[in-house]
Amino acid sequence: MAEDRVARIGILTVSDRASTGVYEDRGGPAIRTYLEDVLTSPWEGVALMVPDEQTDIEAALVDLCDRQGCCLVITTGGTGPALRDVTPEATKTVCGKMMPGFGELMRQVSLTKVPTAILSRQTAGIRGGSLIINLPGQPRAIAECLDAVFAAVPLCIDLIGGPYLTTDEQRIVAFRPKK
Numbered sequence: 001m002a003e004d005r006v007a008r009i010g011i012l013t014v015s016d017r018a019s020t021g022v023y024e025d026r027g028g029p030a031i032r033t034y035l036e037d038v039l040t041s042p043w044e045g046v047a048l049m050v051p052d053e054q055t056d057i058e059a060a061l062v063d064l065c066d067r068q069g070c071c072l073v074i075t076t077g078g079t080g081p082a083l084r085d086v087t088p089e090a091t092k093t094v095c096g097k098m099m100p101g102f103g104e105l106m107r108q109v110s111l112t113k114v115p116t117a118i119l120s121r122q123t124a125g126i127r128g129g130s131l132i133i134n135l136p137g138q139p140r141a142i143a144e145c146l147d148a149v150f151a152a153v154p155l156c157i158d159l160i161g162g163p164y165l166t167t168d169e170q171r172i173v174a175f176r177p178k179k
């Protein structure tokens, strides 16, 4: 039963500086904290960190989706215009289907917080039974962006055959159309 399955959720930090120890990763832990606050159904996180190298990002995404069985993978970092920012390219390469509405909505909401939100090329896509969502590297962007789109995440996971996710309705009301 989809209702009984423990959801595995991938948390991927893409950062040259965090992965080489220049600073401590705050993005991955912020994603985990967000999910702990919002999800009421059982889940477990699988966290990885890679530098801004497209082949490393693709390998980590494939691992989280295909081998670790994550129904949802959330990335942070590498979405901007800098030479080494290639997380959206890696996401597009590994996904069979893009979900451009996620990036559009996250940018729109982020623009009410910071004018440089237009610099993020963050997107989302489907690889088999996994939804991949890109977030910017700035740790405070994580809740700002996930608050914008999370109401649509449980239905998306249903539609790709994943576990039934439920949320704390004080935080996020998951939308599922009545059958």
Ligand SMILES: Nc1ncnc2c1ncn2[C@@H]1O[C@H](COP(=O)(O)OP(=O)(O)OP(=O)(O)O)[C@@H](O)[C@H]1O
Binding pocket: 013, 014, 015, 016, 017, 018, 023, 024, 025, 026, 027, 028, 052, 076, 077, 078, 079, 080, 082, 085, 137, 138, 139
């Ligand atoms: N994983 C992270 N942990 C903590 N702070 C981060 C992280 N990623 C980004 N930041 C912070 O957000 C700011 C803006 O992120 P920036 O766009 O420079 O990240 P980036 O492109 O992922 O760079 P890098 O790969 O070197 O982390 C950074 O100056 C840094 O203070």
Ligand SMILES: Nc1nc2c(c(=O)[nH]1)N[C@H]1C(S)=C(S)[C@@H](COP(=O)(O)O)O[C@H]1N2
Binding pocket: 076, 077, 078, 079, 080, 081, 085, 110, 113, 114, 116, 117, 118, 119, 120, 121, 135, 136, 137, 138, 140, 141, 142, 144, 145
């Ligand atoms: N919600 C939100 N979106 C945001 C930001 C932010 O602070 N909050 N930072 C912007 C900035 S300054 C950049 S450069 C881009 C890309 O960031 P990245 O390369 O770290 O992914 O995300 C943008 N989107």
